[in-house]
Amino acid sequence: MQLLVSVRSAEEAAAAIAGGADIVDAKEPGAGAIGAVSIDVLREIAAALHAHVPLSAAIGDAVDEATVERTACVFAAAGAWFVKVGFAGISSEARIAALASAAQRGVVAASAGRCGIVLVAYADADPSASPTAGALVDIAARAGARGVLLDTADKNGYGLRALIDRDTLRAFVARAHANGLSAALAGRLTADDLPFVQDVGADIAGVRGAACDGGRAGRVTADRVRALRNREDTKTHEATKLFLYKKEKIFLVTS
Numbered sequence: 001m002q003l004l005v006s007v008r009s010a011e012e013a014a015a016a017i018a019g020g021a022d023i024v025d026a027k028e029p030g031a032g033a034i035g036a037v038s039i040d041v042l043r044e045i046a047a048a049l050h051a052h053v054p055l056s057a058a059i060g061d062a063v064d065e066a067t068v069e070r071t072a073c074v075f076a077a078a079g080a081w082f083v084k085v086g087f088a089g090i091s092s093e094a095r096i097a098a099l100a101s102a103a104q105r106g107v108v109a110a111s112a113g114r115c116g117i118v119l120v121a122y123a124d125a126d127p128s129a130s131p132t133a134g135a136l137v138d139i140a141a142r143a144g145a146r147g148v149l150l151d152t153a154d155k156n157g158y159g160l161r162a163l164i165d166r167d168t169l170r171a172f173v174a175r176a177h178a179n180g181l182s183a184a185l186a187g188r189l190t191a192d193d194l195p196f197v198q199d200v201g202a203d204i205a206g207v208r209g210a211a212c213d214g215g216r217a218g219r220v221t222a223d224r225v226r227a228l229r230n231r232e233d234t235k236t237h238e239a240t241k242l243f244l245y246k247k248e249k250i251f252l253v254t255s
Contacts, residue, residue: 001198001232004056004184005225006208008037010048012220016211017053019225022204024049026080027058029208029216033153034058034086034120036071039078046079054081056118061086065102072106076115082146083107086120088153089129093139096131100143116146122153123163123187133172141179148176149206152187155216159188166200173201191231198232 002022006029007013013024026045028035036059037045049055057080062068068085075083085103087096100119107115119140121133131139133150140148150172152160164172169185176183185197186206197205209216211224 001194001202002204003194003225003228003232004186004204004206005211005220005228006058006206007045007220009041010044013045013048015220015222016225017049018222019211020229021053021211021225023054023056025056025058025084025206027208029155032060033122033151033155034060034084036060036075039074042075042078042080049079051079055079056082056084058084059103061088062090062096062099062103065099068099069102069106072103072117073110074106076107076110080115082116082118084118084120084149086122086151087131087136088122088125091129091131093131093135096136097139097143100139100145104143104145117143118147118149118182118184119143119145120149120151123150123160124152124154124157134175137172137175137179137181140176140181145181147182147184147203148172149184149186149204151185151206155188155209157188159190159193160185161189161193161196163187166196169200169202173203177201191228194228194231 004023004025005016005021006025006027016024026037026042028037057075059071072083103117121136173183182203184204185202189207190210211220212218213221
């Protein structure tokens with residue numbers, strides 16, 4: 001399992017790397033669950049990583065095809081390895097599929113396949129107004145996405161582990177893997193939750209608040225990221241983890 005740490009600045013990105021983050025995720029916590037940083041901030045974060053650490057970037061919840069395609073294109077061109085897009089308030093699977101395809105067109109145009117998309121479902125969303133996690137996996141596979149993320153929309157509410165039981169999470173991860181997608185879990189995860197996330201088979205655990213002094217709105221520190229890494233299974237610490245691209249998907253390989 002890989003540890004993804006969400007950062008809002010180049011300084012936080014440096015702290016995340018120093019603490020041992022496997023993936024750095026550009027996200028503005030003041031703009032919602034998957035709020036986007038400015039393009040200038042994204043470029044600064046990308047420059048700090050020197051392309052040595054995978055960079056993901058949240059681009060928010062999709063509203064219309066033109067906007068999501070343009071935003072995905074700009075963020076991919078700025079150095080993101082993959083962009084995360086959500087669909088809050090949209091229940092039509094056909095509409096979500098169209099938006100996902102638009103995001104995919106954007107990253108392909110900017111990066112010739114280097115960058116991919118990750119579709120986001122919310123565990124605490126009203127099922128009548130947002131896609132279910134299972135439906136999103138199927139849409140992601142058809143759109144050519146590289147992965148799916150199950151997160152929480154309300155960062156002041158219950159965390160993922162309190163909302164979804166172990167068997168349901170295992171089924172989500174298995175469905176993603178069966179469709180050739182990487183599976184990421186996030187949503188107010190703590191250090192104590194990481195062994196649980198690993199146990200259900202997730203490829204990536206995403207955190208922000210647990211990596212910060214002062215909670216989600218605080219500042220990412222190397223010490224907190226390091227403490228999170230220390231909670232992972234010994235096998236994970238000893239593994240050599242590489243991202244390989246195959247059929248435009250990201251696969252996690254350990255040796």
